[in-house]
Amino acid sequence: MTGPVRIAKAGGCALPFTFAGRSMQGRAGDTIASALLANGISTVGRSFKYRRPRGILSAGEDEPNAIVDVTLNGVRVPNVRATTQALEAGMQVSPVLGRGAALLTKLLSPFLASGFYYKTFLWPNWHMFEPAIRRMAGLGRIDPASRMSAGPGGNLSVDLCVVGAGRSGLRAAIRGAQAGQSVLLVERQDVPGGSSLWRGGDGVAGLLSEARAVGVTVWTGSTAFGAYENGRLGVHRQGDSVTLGGSLWVVQAAEVVLATGAIERPMLFERNDLPGVMLADATLNYLRRHGVLCGARPIVATNNDSAYPVALALAEVGAKVTVVDSRPPSERSAAAAKRGIRVLTRARIARALGRGRVSGMVLADGQRIEGDLIAVSGGWTPTLHLYCQAGGKAIWDEGKSILVPAFPVPGISLAGRVAGKWEAPDDLPWAWSAAPEIPGDGVSRKVWIDLQNDVTLGDVELAARENFTSIEHLKRYTTLGMATDQGKTANLLGAAAMAQATGRATTDLGLTTYRPPYVPVPMAALAGLSRGPVQSPLRRLAAEAAHRAMGATLWDYGGLLRPAFYGADEGSIVEECLAARQGAVVFDASSLGKVAVMGPKAGELLDFLFAGRMSTLQPGRIRYGLTLNEAGIVTDDGVVLCLGPDHFLVSCSSSHVGGFVASAEEWRQTRFGRDAVLIHDRTAHWATMSLSGPKAKAIMAGLGIVGTLDDDAFPHMAFVMGQFMGREARVARVSFTGERGYEISVPAGLAVALWPSLIEAGAVPCGIEALGVLRAEKGFIYVGQDTDGETMPHDLGFDAPRLKRRMGFVGDRALQLPVAGDADRKQLVGLAREGGGVIPAGAHLIEDGPRRSIGFVTSSHQSPSLGRGIALALIEGGRARIGEQVTWFDLGKTGRATVTPACAYDPDGSRLHV
Amino acid sequence: MSDRSTFWPAPPDSITARIEAVGVTVTASCGDRGVFLLSGSSKTVAQLVKDYPGTLLQIAPDRAMLVTDAQVGLQDGWHPAGVAISDLSDAHIRIDIRGPAAAALLALGSASLAIDPNPRAAAVGFAGVTLLVEPLPDGARLYVERPWAPHLWHWLLAATQTAKDQP
Amino acid sequence: MTNPGPMICPFCGPRDAGEFRYGGDPKAARPAFGSSDAEWAGYLYVRENARGVAKEYWVHSQGCGQWLIAERDTVTHVIQRISEATA
Amino acid sequence: MTAARRKPRYSALALLREGLRGQSGWGPAWRSPEPKRRYDAVIIGGGGHGLSAAYHLAKDHGVTNVLVIEKAWLGGGNTGRNTTIIRSNYFNRESQDLYDASLKLYEGLSRELNYNIMFSQRGSIELAHSAADMEGLRRVVNAMQVSGIESSLLSRDEVLAMVPLLDPSPNTRWPVVGAAIQRRAGVARHDAVAWGYARAADGFGVDIVQSCAVSGFLIQGGRVKGVETPFGLIEADVFGMAVAGASPEMARLAGFKLPLLCMTLQAMVSEPLKPCLNHVVASTPNGAYVSQSDKGELVIGGGLEHVPSFARRGDLRKTAEVLASVVEMFPAFSTLKLMRQWGGTVDTSPDNSPILGPSPVPNLYLNCGWGTGGFKAIPIGGKMLAHLMATGKHHALSAPFGLERFATGRLIDEAHAGVAHD
Missing domain, CATH: 3.30.9.10 (D-Amino Acid Oxidase, subunit A, domain 2)
Structure with missing residues (x-):
């Protein structure tokens, strides 16, 4: 009993590797599987549930058993499919399922039929059994320290994409290129040729050079793993090593031709899971491509003609071949016999023999046949995966005994064996199709259908008995087809077995849904460039370099990278707050929106977008306002400047600029008319530095940007134009800190000049953290933090739109809905903690008997200027509770606080005019 | 909360920044041109373009961006002639991507440029942001708004560091 | 028969679908201020959400910014017609 | 009334016995009968919510002359497609009460249904x-x-x-x-939740019919008299709709529209x-x-x-x-x-909260709008639909989630409360 051995002499250079700790040698051009076979390895792992030994079944992406963990250059890659992964020198290959618990499961196996876990583990509860079950389950082992990189990938648009560079694929690509189409040909293997590489049949080299000559782009080591909508294909291109993720290419193809061939089916007989049972086509692949003879005394078992060339090839290299053909004698069987091959016809396999590896088989009529390899061919299943993913439906054609497309899918056509066109290459007319043969009654049911998930014929029949008879129930109840090979060799056999068990035709049962990816795809390749700072990028300030130069700490504020504070640590926030109240501070407000609204209906559009009227705004003046959605909920707040007749500038808050522009454009284009009003987002053109504090006016005087600073000529909520470094500047008197304020806007190119000039003029740099405290002291809101998805204008004290039943703006009608008048609406108020401390933001206000939440703290800080904690909160009927005490709750702690008006600092606003 | 200024790389200097990669050269520039967003009837826009020669990038039926060669003082606002003007001279950083491999890099950034490298309208989605494309004989000039320029630059750095062993 | 391919913007031409954003149901007129609460709720929240060809607003947000009306099959995502939305 | 009284109880002992008899003794987990012409109650949708409703109609209200109609295969909609997460960390009190009641039911469900759903409370x-x-x-x-x-x-x-x-x-x-x-x-094994409820409901005598799509409603006098199916018209006094993604289509057949996308x-x-x-x-x-x-x-x-x-x-x-x-x-x-x-x-739904309660057609009750969070709500969603169908009135937990909230504007907003869904 010899098992697999390398018979061909020379070949690629030697490649040392280890398997389960034992050092071995393969050679260049080997897959891990062919190298293992060359070293006489039969068992490559153990099955999921019964821990039975598993040997290599196939030579392609349909392999269920040869799943290994591979470590190379210190990187461990779990669940590598040995049959498609090229061998590399220095690989440490380890089988996935160790021997552990094999004896126990062998004893328990009669009790471990499919779905047993649904019927037990009820007492005491699942948590007691789960850890053990999880340890037994799972395949590969992840290494926390291992990392895999991937290429950037790309997008490609072509007229025609052909999948599969076998003969049919090459011909389709050439036809397309000759017809003037741009053609991409995608081939999974490392060289074009498809099955002709081992099935023989010349002409491939000629076709390949012709394809290249007419301009076909050929990608090898590339798998079209997914067909998505509108003719888009996901293609994974392998990296040069197992430790590299390769890259994701998205191919937009007007037409797709699938020349993806077919997958050989195993046969069903008792103990068909023994190592040494292989697909016939695979044994030919290993012989012709890797010089490996998988068995000295192979038994070729088949129900179709495709196995005869395999038998002849094995015989040619000296193997003692026996053919077991379940069909009556035929011209094919006679020809083989003439070549000295022992052929048994009308012969069915009953049982495989051997411990740990095949030693022969017993036929249905009791005959015993010795052999060290059973090469099976149970028929072929067209690889219709991408057609089905793209919206097609594969149905079993009882007549032809193959899967066929039920209806055409636009843009997708089939070529070659996937289309059931069986005329084989040139001289070997084969009939490959055959109906799957399911063992009848009175035969052991220990017949394996899904080798990786250990699903037997008995499991399928148990599912039928328990009425899990839909194909989807069969899959989910028995886990048939849910392993890493996704049932490529099992699904159809499962369907045929369930059909027989329930007296139906395989066609009626249908198949489970084909889902991407066709083969597992590295997550690193799918992530592509989206790593680190390139993932979910932040917007940046024009003056960022200047802030960095001053050692600012930068944080993410709603999608923007902004200075949090300028000192060494968060302690400097207090100093910045005090500087604002006592001297003057400057903060970078460049991200505030500057959206121009122009045209005859500009004022009318703004009246419609804002809860208060804007069209009455005079040139040079500024007005604060709220925008709502049609449900009356506050979506943003901001100021509007009137720059001139029919020319307004909306300064919305930094994180809502995109939202405001989108909403304004919706109403402009669907209600007001494109010509009547135009919207230009000028935000990026301007940099805005906001100076505020009692000394702000003195500093402005020193800068000379604007002519007059006289309060009558230049009052609060007005703006004037000025000059900075020879270019136009705009200075607006608005205040978000409650202090006198001058917002200076200059062209963005001058940002890095304006910021230092304000610092040199005596302004203290102020970060967003301090700004958060200053505006909270004033009770000024951050929409989205101090408001939630239910807050309406009157909850914030803007009662006019609702009470005056103002009409003609977004959300107007919603302010009259019953909910708008509920007494228990949450209203924005201030809170002063008993004893002066800080109530954590996120704390709730509670009422007892029974305890329930009546609101929550939205903003909370220690106020350096007031020397106590201040907070804003949304509380049910808040304004009516001003002056009352409430109880706050935070993570189990409670305390008291007094409800105050939202504004805790300079309520009458006298500071603005100091 | 830790300082994020190390994770988010400092923005490149938008004059001297340059990337040299296999088959592609990337350079940046900004500031030295008058750039105006024009909206209004095509007649009035055409008249303006005649008076202020430069490149006109058509963005939408109702807007186009005029890139003049000099700092020119077109007045912001709504003009009775029925055209709206916005001075966006400092709004964009111009990034030129040139060389034989430019087309593939542009296609990686925008599947739309893979479909049509010379789009009828200038605005496209590129590396997750919306920017303007001016096709060049050997590549393209991208006009990206300043807040997104650092991201685009770091995306270009990542995209051009193609390891040779990953296709 | 070719694939439906990328989305065709009436102004910008064929573009990757990722540049477009769904903009809601094309509403008839906005109910008058005096409409009933139920009418307003219908305008705000009730949608056709047809299975099959549906009339939808789309916005070419990473492009010309135009609001478009598309007739799109909500099962196959194939767009049969797309045109500029008008006031 | 314990669940599944007419079914052989699942247990380690039963497994041992069947293990020695080649697993031949297990009967069907549920029957696949031809539907009768008339029932007391018909539930459209054989997913988790529909099967749980049938189970609770029988167990809580003694209504066992019930039909569950499934257009494809049982548990094949969202019940079989979700990421199996069960939690109740919601913001609004109404949502907390509803989803935590569901979590409590899940905690005892394996034993109650005598079917291991493998609910793993791992945090x-x-x-x-x-x-x-x-x-x-x-x-x-x-x-x-x-x-x-x-x-x-x-x-x-x-x-x-x-x-x-x-x-x-x-x-x-x-x-x-x-x-x-x-x-x-x-997390839990999602398919097992559907199969556990189906088996238990079948044990009470509920008929579950698969591959049976509803093609129309017969509405007389403003009430649903029956539903059109491949088996012909099936009549009942009260109807429940738990069809998730098919809700807009089903509502259109019954003559109304829903605030769903x-x-x-x-x-x-x-x-x-x-x-x-x-x-x-x-x-x-x-x-x-x-x-x-x-x-x-x-x-x-x-x-x-x-x-x-x-x-x-x-x-x-x-x-x-x-x-x-x-x-x-x-x-x-x-x-x-x-x-x-x-x-x-x-x-x-517009506020990311479910819609539970009467539809515009009086004897047709709604269970929909769960959005991305339906799996965690299967036990309570079924219990609430059963209570509505059996009593014609809201249960205290379902009352805030009626369809009328969209007209009053009293939404239960879980969209902006910053709670990641599912």
């Missing part, structure tokens, strides 16, 4: 990557604690100790700053691994979440694709976006491969 962790995220989570944790539902905040070090594969470095796109955890939350929610799994992740981990800002199934696959989900769709399959761009976030948070996952990706059609 659901929501990551914060900034101080602002932490404040948002604190707002929800406090809301839950005030309502008496266990939940707490975790420090950065506690999170990294529980989830060692997370990238601890401050220099990653999603630095771990802390998290919120609900320890009673976890059906979209695709994607899910995906890695190849199976030895145990390496012992909690559900979600990230609010990037919307990705991951847990490990008992078979070893990493079950990964991400946000919605905001496009009306009944395609039940996701776009490659969204798959790549979700995986990019997961790999950035768990760098070791870069060595893994995506094994399978699919989609379900989720019926989202």
Whole structure:
């Protein structure tokens, strides 16, 4: 009993590797599987549930058993499919399922039929059994320290994409290129040729050079793993090593031709899971491509003609071949016999023999046949995966005994064996199709259908008995087809077995849904460039370099990278707050929106977008306002400047600029008319530095940007134009800190000049953290933090739109809905903690008997200027509770606080005019 | 909360920044041109373009961006002639991507440029942001708004560091 | 028969679908201020959400910014017609 | 009335007995009868909610002359497509009461149904990557604690100790700053929930008919008299609708429209691994979440694709976006491969809260609008629909979720409360 051995002499250079700790040698051009076979390895792992030994079944992406963990250059890659992964020198290959618990499961196996876990583990509860079950389950082992990189990938648009560079694929690509189409040909293997590489049949080299000559782009080591909508294909291109993720290419193809061939089916007989049972086509692949003879005394078992060339090839290299053909004698069987091959016809396999590896088989009529390899061919299943993913439906054609497309899918056509066109290459007319043969009654049911998930014929029949008879129930109840090979060799056999068990035709049962990816795809390749700072990028300030130069700490504020504070640590926030109240501070407000609204209906559009009227705004003046959605909920707040007749500038808050522009454009284009009003987002053109504090006016005087600073000529909520470094500047008197304020806007190119000039003029740099405290002291809101998805204008004290039943703006009608008048609406108020401390933001206000939440703290800080904690909160009927005490709750702690008006600092606003 | 200024790389200097990669050269520039967003009837826009020669990038039926060669003082606002003007001279950083491999890099950034490298309208989605494309004989000039320029630059750095062993 | 391919913007031409954003149901007129609460709720929240060809607003947000009306099959995502939305 | 009294009880003993008899003694988990012409109650939709409603009609209200109609295969809609997460960390009191009642039912469900649904209360962790995220989570944790539902905040070090594969470095796109955890939350075997309820309901005599699509309603005098099916007209006194993504279509057949928008929610799994992740981990800002199934696959989900769709399959761009976030948070996952990706059609409501209660047709009751959060609500969704159908009145827990809330404007907003869904 010899098992697999390398018979061909020379070949690629030697490649040392280890398997389960034992050092071995393969050679260049080997897959891990062919190298293992060359070293006489039969068992490559153990099955999921019964821990039975598993040997290599196939030579392609349909392999269920040869799943290994591979470590190379210190990187461990779990669940590598040995049959498609090229061998590399220095690989440490380890089988996935160790021997552990094999004896126990062998004893328990009669009790471990499919779905047993649904019927037990009820007492005491699942948590007691789960850890053990999880340890037994799972395949590969992840290494926390291992990392895999991937290429950037790309997008490609072509007229025609052909999948599969076998003969049919090459011909389709050439036809397309000759017809003037741009053609991409995608081939999974490392060289074009498809099955002709081992099935023989010349002409491939000629076709390949012709394809290249007419301009076909050929990608090898590339798998079209997914067909998505509108003719888009996901293609994974392998990296040069197992430790590299390769890259994701998205191919937009007007037409797709699938020349993806077919997958050989195993046969069903008792103990068909023994190592040494292989697909016939695979044994030919290993012989012709890797010089490996998988068995000295192979038994070729088949129900179709495709196995005869395999038998002849094995015989040619000296193997003692026996053919077991379940069909009556035929011209094919006679020809083989003439070549000295022992052929048994009308012969069915009953049982495989051997411990740990095949030693022969017993036929249905009791005959015993010795052999060290059973090469099976149970028929072929067209690889219709991408057609089905793209919206097609594969149905079993009882007549032809193959899967066929039920209806055409636009843009997708089939070529070659996937289309059931069986005329084989040139001289070997084969009939490959055959109906799957399911063992009848009175035969052991220990017949394996899904080798990786250990699903037997008995499991399928148990599912039928328990009425899990839909194909989807069969899959989910028995886990048939849910392993890493996704049932490529099992699904159809499962369907045929369930059909027989329930007296139906395989066609009626249908198949489970084909889902991407066709083969597992590295997550690193799918992530592509989206790593680190390139993932979910932040917007940046024009003056960022200047802030960095001053050692600012930068944080993410709603999608923007902004200075949090300028000192060494968060302690400097207090100093910045005090500087604002006592001297003057400057903060970078460049991200505030500057959206121009122009045209005859500009004022009318703004009246419609804002809860208060804007069209009455005079040139040079500024007005604060709220925008709502049609449900009356506050979506943003901001100021509007009137720059001139029919020319307004909306300064919305930094994180809502995109939202405001989108909403304004919706109403402009669907209600007001494109010509009547135009919207230009000028935000990026301007940099805005906001100076505020009692000394702000003195500093402005020193800068000379604007002519007059006289309060009558230049009052609060007005703006004037000025000059900075020879270019136009705009200075607006608005205040978000409650202090006198001058917002200076200059062209963005001058940002890095304006910021230092304000610092040199005596302004203290102020970060967003301090700004958060200053505006909270004033009770000024951050929409989205101090408001939630239910807050309406009157909850914030803007009662006019609702009470005056103002009409003609977004959300107007919603302010009259019953909910708008509920007494228990949450209203924005201030809170002063008993004893002066800080109530954590996120704390709730509670009422007892029974305890329930009546609101929550939205903003909370220690106020350096007031020397106590201040907070804003949304509380049910808040304004009516001003002056009352409430109880706050935070993570189990409670305390008291007094409800105050939202504004805790300079309520009458006298500071603005100091 | 830790300082994020190390994770988010400092923005490149938008004059001297340059990337040299296999088959592609990337350079940046900004500031030295008058750039105006024009909206209004095509007649009035055409008249303006005649008076202020430069490149006109058509963005939408109702807007186009005029890139003049000099700092020119077109007045912001709504003009009775029925055209709206916005001075966006400092709004964009111009990034030129040139060389034989430019087309593939542009296609990686925008599947739309893979479909049509010379789009009828200038605005496209590129590396997750919306920017303007001016096709060049050997590549393209991208006009990206300043807040997104650092991201685009770091995306270009990542995209051009193609390891040779990953296709 | 070719694939439906990328989305065709009436102004910008064929573009990757990722540049477009769904903009809601094309509403008839906005109910008058005096409409009933139920009418307003219908305008705000009730949608056709047809299975099959549906009339939808789309916005070419990473492009010309135009609001478009598309007739799109909500099962196959194939767009049969797309045109500029008008006031 | 114990459940499934006419069914052989599942137990280790029964397994032992059947193990020695070649598993031949197990009868059907549920029958597949031809439907009768008339029932007391008909439930449209043989998913988790529909089967749970049938079970609760029999168990809570003694109504057993019930038919469940499923257009395809039992549990084949969203029940068979979700990422199996069960939790009740919601913001509003009405949602907390509803989803926590569901969690409590789940805690006893395996024994109640005599069917192991493998509910693994391993804790659901929501990551914060900034101080602002932490404040948002604190707002929800406090809301839950005030309502008496266990939940707490975790420090950065506690999170990294529980989830060692997370990238601890401050220099990653999603630095771990802390998290919120609900320890009673976890995952379950989703198919088993549907099969457990089906078996128990069948045990009470409920008829479950698959491959039976409703093609129309016979409405007389403003009430539903019967439903048109491939088996002809089937009449009943009261009807319940629990069809999730098919809700708009079913409503149209009954002559009204709903405030729903059906979209695709994607899910995906890695190849199976030895145990390496012992909690559900979600990230609010990037919307990705991951847990490990008992078979070893990493079950990964991400946000919605905001496009009306009944395609039940996701776009490659969204798959790549979700995986990019997961790999950035768990760098070791870069060595893994995506094994399978699919989609379900989720019926989202304007406030991300369900719609439970009478429809505009008096004797047709609604259970829909669960959006991305339907699986965790199967036990309570069924119990509420059963109560409505049996009594004609709301249960206290379902009252706030009636269809009329959209006219009064009293929405239960779980969209803006910053709670990551599913």
